[in-house]
Amino acid sequence: MLLLDSVHPAIEQLIRDWVNGERRTIEHEIFDFDGVTYRFKTDDDHRGLQVDVKIDCMADLVKAGAMDVLKRIYGSLIVPTALGGYHFSLHLALDQLPASQEEVAKSIAMLKRNMLAAPLSIAIDALLANAPATKDTVVIKYRDSDCMYIQRGADRVVVIFQLFFSEPDDRTLSHTFLQEFADANKLLRTAPPCVYKESVRPAELTVVPNVREGDGVSF
Secondary structure (H helix, E strand, O other): OOOOOOOOHHHHHHHHHHHOOOOOOOEEEEEOOOOOEEEEEEOOOOOEEEEEEEOOOHHHHHHOOHHHHHHHHHHHHEOOOOOOOOOEEEEEEHHHOOOOHHHHHHHHHOHHHHHHHHHHHHHHHHHHOOOOOOOOEEEEEEEOOEEEEEEEOOOOEEEEEEEEOOOHHHHHHHHHHHHHHHHHHOOOOOOOOOOOOEOOOOHHHOOOOOOOOOOOEEO
16 A cells, blocks of 8 residues: 655655755655645745745635645744745745754645635534534535545534546445455444545535546545
């Protein structure tokens, strides 16, 4: 099984090298498998570094309140207006780093994780604060064919991933892999419940519009 770390190793290494004194011109792009694009560019004096991110679900994240979470994490590093063509920007200045060098490198390397996790963090915080349940469903379309749905009740938070696999071999592999989560959950009594379905949306999404169903779709 391939487990992807929430810390992006290439980004962590790039930030660490720059912070630790590698004074060179950086103009670098990183393209992730899920369509997220990063751009890194140093200032003329090499003592500042701009980090730009292109993530197609940014409008969904903003609607869900993610900016409040990102402001808590990145504070003054956030650039008010992102570079053209990008959705979110940070600017690092060597003379004004908000934390230790290692912490800064790790924080930037977890940028995508923090962005996508923000709506879930908001829902869990509200649950722990005993906030009233809401009937609204948070929809994060993080890829063209895939969505994340978050629902907060009075005593639980439900997270549903809708995945689509166009290739028959991918469908077979996904069935084996995702069913394993549901089966393993039966043995881990302290873990949150996990259910796997194919083709038809779960009951929680009955009234949610534009939910994709059919061949190749899993929940």
